[in-house]
Amino acid sequence: MAQTQTIFIIDDQESVRSALAEMLSVFGYNVETFESADDFLGKLDGERSGCIVADVRMPGTDGIELTRELARRQVGLPVVLISGHGDVPMAVAAIKAGAEDFIEKPVDDIQLVAAINRGLSHTTERLAQSQSLQSLKERFGRLTRREAEVFDLVVQGFTSQGIGAQLDISPRTVESYRVQIMEKMQAESVAVLVRFAVRLGRITP
Amino acid sequence: MAQTQTIFIIDDQESVRSALAEMLSVFGYNVETFESADDFLGKLDGERSGCIVADVRMPGTDGIELTRELARRQVGLPVVLISGHGDVPMAVAAIKAGAEDFIEKPVDDIQLVAAINRGLSHTTERLAQSQSLQSLKERFGRLTRREAEVFDLVVQGFTSQGIGAQLDISPRTVESYRVQIMEKMQAESVAVLVRFAVRLGRITP
DNA sequence: AAAAAACTGCGTAATTTTACCCATGTATCG
DNA sequence: CGATACATGGGTAAAATTACGCAGTTTTTT
Numbered sequence: 197m198a199q200t201q202t203i204f205i206i207d208d209q210e211s212v213r214s215a216l217a218e219m220l221s222v223f224g225y226n227v228e229t230f231e232s233a234d235d236f237l238g239k240l241d242g243e244r245s246g247c248i249v250a251d252v253r254m255p256g257t258d259g260i261e262l263t264r265e266l267a268r269r270q271v272g273l274p275v276v277l278i279s280g281h282g283d284v285p286m287a288v289a290a291i292k293a294g295a296e297d298f299i300e301k302p303v304d305d306i307q308l309v310a311a312i313n314r315g316l317s318h319t320t321e322r323l324a325q326s327q328s329l330q331s332l333k334e335r336f337g338r339l340t341r342r343e344a345e346v347f348d349l350v351v352q353g354f355t356s357q358g359i360g361a362q363l364d365i366s367p368r369t370v371e372s373y374r375v376q377i378m379e380k381m382q383a384e385s386v387a388v389l390v391r392f393a394v395r396l397g398r399i400t401p
Numbered sequence: 402m403a404q405t406q407t408i409f410i411i412d413d414q415e416s417v418r419s420a421l422a423e424m425l426s427v428f429g430y431n432v433e434t435f436e437s438a439d440d441f442l443g444k445l446d447g448e449r450s451g452c453i454v455a456d457v458r459m460p461g462t463d464g465i466e467l468t469r470e471l472a473r474r475q476v477g478l479p480v481v482l483i484s485g486h487g488d489v490p491m492a493v494a495a496i497k498a499g500a501e502d503f504i505e506k507p508v509d510d511i512q513l514v515a516a517i518n519r520g521l522s523h524t525t526e527r528l529a530q531s532q533s534l535q536s537l538k539e540r541f542g543r544l545t546r547r548e549a550e551v552f553d554l555v556v557q558g559f560t561s562q563g564i565g566a567q568l569d570i571s572p573r574t575v576e577s578y579r580v581q582i583m584e585k586m587q588a589e590s591v592a593v594l595v596r597f598a599v600r601l602g603r604i605t606p
Numbered sequence: 607a608a609a610a611a612a613c614t615g616c617g618t619a620a621t622t623t624t625a626c627c628c629a630t631g632t633a634t635c636g
Numbered sequence: 637c638g639a640t641a642c643a644t645g646g647g648t649a650a651a652a653t654t655a656c657g658c659a660g661t662t663t664t665t666t
Contacts, residue, residue, distance in 0.1 A: 279489075287489040288503050291496035298493050340642060353590030355622070369644050371623075378624090385558030386623095390595040394606035401599035401606060545613060560652060574615050576653070583654090591653090 201316055202246035204273070205229045206236050206262070208254045216249060216303075223309055233257035237265065242330060245273075245323045247296070247315040249308070252279040252286060260286070263293040270329060272322025274315030278303055332392055335381050343380070346373040350386065351393035406521055407451035409478070410434045411441050411467070413459045421454060421508075428514055438462035442470065450478070450528060452501070452520040454513070457484040457491065465491075468498040477527045479520030483508055534600060540586050541601055548585070551578040555591065556598035 203225045207213045213229040220227050226246075230236040234256050236248075248266075252259040263275045274296040279286060282300045290298040296318075297311035339347060342363075349359040356374065360367040383389040393399045408430045412418045418434040425432050431451075435441040439461045441453075453471075457464040468480045479501040484491060487505045495503040501523070502516035544552060547568075554564040561579065565572035588594040598604045 282489050284484075284487050284489060284492045284503060284505050287492040288496055291493055298489060300489050342643060351592050353592035355590075357622085365643085366645055367622095368646060372645080373643090375624075385560075386591055387556055387558035387595045390592045391599065391604065391606050394596065394599055399596065401596050547614070562652080570614085571616060572652090573617065577615070580654075580656095 200226055200245070201319070202226045202228055202244055203312060204236060204244075204246060204248045204250075206231075206233055206248060206250035206254070206259070207278075208232060208251065212251065219305055220249075220309075220312075223305075225312070233259070233262040233265075237262070240271065242271070242327065245319055247312045247319060248273050248275045249312065250275060250277055252277050252282065252290065252298075260290050260293050260295070263290065263295050267294045270326050272319055272324075272326040274319055274322075276308065276311045276315060278308075329395060332381075332395055336392075336396055338380050339377060343373050343377050346370055347377050347381075347389075347393070348398055350374060350377065351390045351399055405431055405450075406524075407431045407433055407449055408517060409441060409449075409451060409453045409455075411436075411438055411453060411455040411459070411464075412483075413437060413456065417456065424510055425454075425514075425517075428510075430517070438464070438467040438470075442467070445476065447476070450524055452517045452524065453478050453480045454517065455480060455482055457482050457487065457495065457503075465495050465498050465500070468495065468500050472499045477524055477531060479523055481513065481516045481520060483513075537586075537597055537600055541597075543585050544582060548578050548582050551575055552582050552586075552594075552598070553603055555579060555582070556595045556604055 203220050205213055205216050205220070205227060206229075207216070208231055210231070213231070217227045217229055230239070232254060233250065236250075237257070248262075250259040250262055257265065259275070259277045259279075263277065266273060266275065275294070277290045277295045277298045278301060279290075279298065280301045282298065287298045296315040297307075299307055299311065336344070336347075345363065346359055349362065354362070356367045356370040360370045363370070378384070378389065381389060381392055383392060390399070394401045408425050410418055410421050410425070410432060411434075412421070413436055415436070418436070422432045422434055435444070438455065438459060441455075442462070453467075455464040455467055462470065464480070464482045464484075468482065471478060471480065480499070482495045482500045482503045483506060484495075484503065485506045487503065492503045501520040502512075504512055504516065541549070541552075550568065551564055554567065559567070561572045561575040564575045568575070583589070583594065586594060586597055588597060595604070599606045
């Protein structure tokens with residue numbers, strides 16, 4: 197259960213990467229470094245757990261954009277942003293984007309470690325959630341167009357008859373789809389299916 | 402339905418209050434001023450809607466503490482914080498506390514108005530949402546103990562038989578409760594009931 | 607204390623959903 | 637062209653839900 201936590205250091209400057217990696221290693225963290233956000237995103241496998249420490253200003257995707265992208269992808273990893281020339285509007289944007297903290301250089305080791313630990317304490321749950329969400333999305337993706345249509349109507353509470361009327365097909369056919377849907381989604385009841393739909397954002401709770 | 406929106410200006414300096422009030426009045430807002438956060442909190446009646454514009458540094462409760470206090474009390478009013486000597490850590494604390502924005506002096510009118518409007522648009526949604534949630538809670542509150550038990554099991558996907566077995570009562574009886582539950586909750590299908598349950602926080606989506 | 611309301615429980619019948627089977631036509635892809 | 641996936645439709649029987657009615661026991665209200 198206790199998966200290894202890794203600190204992902206993302207900075208375009210080699211000197212900063214190695215300094216941070218050295219420092220965090222001393223504190224006992226398992227560290228990996230990346231020279232750009234895009235490099236990191238490309239190697240993201242969704243299986244890893246830990247905390248990201250990234251510079252705000254970088255060529256390509258910057259730290260704040262990275263944070264937004266991770267949120268958009270519903271990756272549960274917390275992000276601690278570091279800035280050399282940070283100003284208030286940038287800090288506001290960073291936190292609004294969902295960053296765990298925004299730290300100015302020169303970095304205070306204690307402050308950084310504290311931020312990382314705050315992030316790590318939230319990460320495990322979020323990761324588990326995002327993994328199961330990933331699995332859900334895959335299962336939903338296996339539904340055919342028609343099945344997805346029926347799915348949406350089922351979780352809205354329509355009966356097979358009503359769905360058949362709306363799609364102008366036989367209720368029997370709808371029931372065939374329902375069976376397929378329940379199987380593919382691995383839902384043993386409509387109630388579970390509705391919760392899946394909520395998690396998938398296909399209906400608002 | 403469309404309630405009057407008010408901008409609540411909170412600043413210990415009279416000159417700032419009047420200047421902001423004057424400026425926002427020109428932009429067509431309905432404005433009220435308070436000379437301290439505690440003054441404002443004392444006069445909060447919970448019926449008002451709008452947006453708070455507060456200075457960060459004030460005698461007594463400061464702007465960030467005010468923001469936290471409002472969050473704690475679950476007041477839906479958005480807060481735009483203004484700071485004369487703002488720094489990055491303060492901005493981080495402000496946004497983490499839930500402030501809509503953190504603006505440095507000298508205040509850019511356009512920026513302030515933009516932040517206020519963002520806040521107001523959130524207020525409206527939150528208000529509508531909290532109202533319908535309120536209604537849901539009331540309806541749920543009308544369920545008897547037994548009905549609430551059955552409710553929880555139904556939205557978890559158990560069948561009447563399964564529920565009867567768990568509660569050690571006849572499946573027929575369970576169905577009686579189901580009818581009552583559907584009526585009281587005003588849900589026309591199990592799917593809708595499950596969504597209600599999610600909104601009520603009785604099940605995790 | 608009497609009346610009203612609410613909680614709890616069950617039965618029957620009609621409707622709906624599930625669980626198994628199955629077949630046909632179309633489109634797509636190697 | 638054959639294999640495969642998709643959309644469509646069906647039958648039957650079991651299981652589940654819904655609708656409607658009824659009754660004893662608590663609790664609340666008047």
